[in-house]
Amino acid sequence: MFTQGIITKGIGGFYYVKTEDGTTYETRACGRFRKEKIIPRVGDRVELSPEMDAVVEILPRKSELVRPPVANVDQIVVVASLTSPAVDMYMIDAFLLSAASAGIDALLCINKSDLCTGEACEAFCEVYKKAGYETVITSAAEVEGIESLRPYLKDKVTAFAGNSGVGKSSLLNRIAGLCLETGVVSEKLARGKHTTRHVELFPLSGGGFILDTPGFSRVELPGITADALSGLYREFAAIDKECKFTGCMHLAEPGCAIKAAVADGRIHEKRYESYQYFYGKLKENKFWKVGKEETT
Ligand SMILES: Nc1nc2c(ncn2[C@@H]2O[C@H](COP(=O)(O)OP(=O)(O)OP(=O)(O)O)[C@@H](O)[C@H]2O)c(=O)[nH]1
Ligand SMILES: [Mg+2]
Ligand SMILES: [Zn+2]
Known part of the structure; x- marks a missing residue:
């Protein structure tokens, strides 16, 4: 044994x-x-x-993710900030899509709420609420919203993911009383300097585990094909059955229920735009860069 x-x-x-x-x-x-x-x-x-x-x-393994590289997590909290660094929807969606592809649940946390108005945070969250995601607004700096995050974490294994500098390690410090190193957001690059270099798992006192992960500066969708993409957008799930053609890719096809749902506001146009963007990139079979530099 x-x-x-x-x-x-x-x-x-x-x-x-x-x-x-x-x-x-x-x-x-x-x-x-x-x-x-x-x-x-x-x-x-x-x-x-x-x-x-x-x-x-x-x-x-119960589950497996490549980006960030973790095993057996139940869910990921995708952390983003609206400013400093500026929000990157493709980065958020890449994490949500990767989680969906791996059969892992996900929720969105908008951190650094002290740097923008409550209305701006709420308006951004609406895009994802409409898509069927739970959202939480926090400020690790001012210890706001941490308690509203806690119920989602209880008895679960949760990886925090998001681009560099959004405050993942700062949030973990607040949640679990840790002393993880946190970085500064470079004014020139308008993003974090990749402070966290490795994944680490910590126990939660009330039950469960949380994982800190390094931030990325490049958007990638490893292991996802263009054909599988639409199935990973939560809000497309019920509606795509009504498309006129089976196998509709929701682009130029006539009688597309997804496009109709975008037109009447049931699907947020930003998420449809994200779908078109990722579909195009996956079809070209390209990885692509968002930031100028790539370190992680
Ligand atoms: N104003 C403000 N600053 C914050 C908040 N949370 C974190 N920060 C600051 O943002 C910077 C980056 O925070 P980190 O916790 O290192 O960010 P990270 O997401 O772990 O970054 P990586 O480890 O590089 O992926 C630090 O200077 C933090 O003090 C917040 O809620 N408000
Ligand atoms: Mg960190
Ligand atoms: Zn369609």
């Missing part, structure tokens, strides 16, 4: 595994994983070698 544990952190080829008695072991992945191209992820439940220095088995 091998000792089991959960990977809480992975840095430079080392995996930190916490066992049931609360001890954390620094381990390596056994060579078999490299050969089989299996990468252990934070959140993985694993078995350790008798010497407690190697991961010898990864237990079947």
Whole structure:
């Protein structure tokens, strides 16, 4: 019988595994994983070698995400700020689509509410409420809205995701009393400087786990095809059955129920625009850059 544990952190080829008695072991992945191209992820439940220095088995995953690289999470909180850094809807949608593709639930958190008006935050949230997402407005700086986030986290494994500088680590510090390093938002680049460099999992005192993840500056949709895209937009789900043609891509086809729903306001035009954008990029089979630099 091998000792089991959960990977809480992975840095430079080392995996930190916490066992049931609360001890954390620094381990390596056994060579078999490299050969089989299996990468252990934070959140993985694993078995350790008798010497407690190697991961010898990864237990079947309940869920898996590539961006951010996490295993066994129940949901992601997509964190965004309206200013500093400026909001990037494609980034938000990329996380929501990736989660949907992986069968993981998602909600939206608009942080840095102290930097804009309540009306602006509410108006932005409306786009996503209409799409069927729960939304929460917070200010990690002024400790606002943290309590409204907490019920969503109880007894769940939740990864915080979002572009660099939106305040993921700051939120985790407020939620769980942590001391994670937080960064500054570069005025020149108008985004964060990638302060968090690795994924890390923390227990919540009331039950559950939260994961801090590094921010990205590039929008990507790994593993998603153009044909599968429309199925990942929550609000398209009930309506696309009414399209005249089966397999309608909701672009130039006549009798498209999705376009009709955009026209009468049942689907937000910004989300439809996002769909068109991602569809075009996926068809071209291109990854694309939003920021000028790419570090993560
Ligand atoms: N005004 C304001 N500033 C905030 C808030 N939350 C975080 N910040 C600041 O924003 C900067 C970035 O915060 P982080 O928590 O490091 O952001 P992050 O999302 O973890 O960034 P990465 O680790 O790079 O992905 C820091 O200077 C924080 O103090 C907030 O609610 N309001
Ligand atoms: Mg961070
Ligand atoms: Zn259609």
